[in-house]
Amino acid sequence: LRGLMLAVMLAALMSSLTSIFNSSSTLFTLDLYHRARPKASERELMIVGRVFILFLVCVSLLWIPVIQTANSGQLFDYIQSVTSFLAPPITAVFLMAIFWPRANEQGAFWGLMTGLVVGLIRMVLEFSYIAPSCGQPDHRPAILANVHYLYFALILLALTCLIVVGVSLTTTPIPKEHLYRLTWWSRYSQEPRIDLTGPRMISDPVNSDYSPDSERLPDSWWRRAALWLCGLTGPSSGSVSPVIENSELNSLQEEPFWSRVCNVNALLLLAVNVFLWGYFA
16 A cells, blocks of 8 residues: 555656646747747757756756755655745736736736745745754744745735736726636626737748658658657647637536536535545644
8 A cells, every 4th residue: 555655646746747847848948949039940849848858857856955955854845835935926816817807917927026036035045044943942034933834825825916906907907808708707708809919939831840841751860869759750640620719619608417516526525625634634
């Protein structure tokens, strides 16, 4: 049973790491690298994304000593504390964007930046001071000694919400025609939504390595090996049919019976989780 539990924990950790690496690589490749090189081909973007994942793996290995020194080397406490420092701004922006249609891009940006700076300051202080042993006097700053990191997460969440509200109210709101089916209150709206236009980043079709005329393998063996390691030697998956916004597959409407079944199951699972947490904790 211990081995089974260890396998479950390792599988959960690996799935979390792969999702984080994939998301970080996508953000770097599309939001940073593609802006610097708008004419980069699909193959170049794929290679850059995989190289960036290798860089993240190296950073993760070098971060292990920090994990060992933080929170007395307890991995669970370390994960919870770092999440409390960095996740509340993202949660606040996500909730405000869904439940408050007046939130706009400027409010979300400054809310995230302010929350990130405050969370990083607390994280640096947390790693700079060592928690005293039980019964020993605590000489750390009051923000560390008297405010637990879970309480700090609630404070940071409220601060980010206030920043989002303040900046959004002083800037131009997003027109209603851009928000249909993007907020909680308009999730069942059948009005046509006009997407916000922005700078489109399209690869150069002339230089793209995924064009039909360039699917042949390169001549040099080392390049074939590098592309094989990056998973770029196989044929493309073919064209994807365009998504129609108001099609039946993308509709948010659902049968009332199955909606009630899902809601009852969600409440039941939540009650079971709360009971197990309270009983065993």
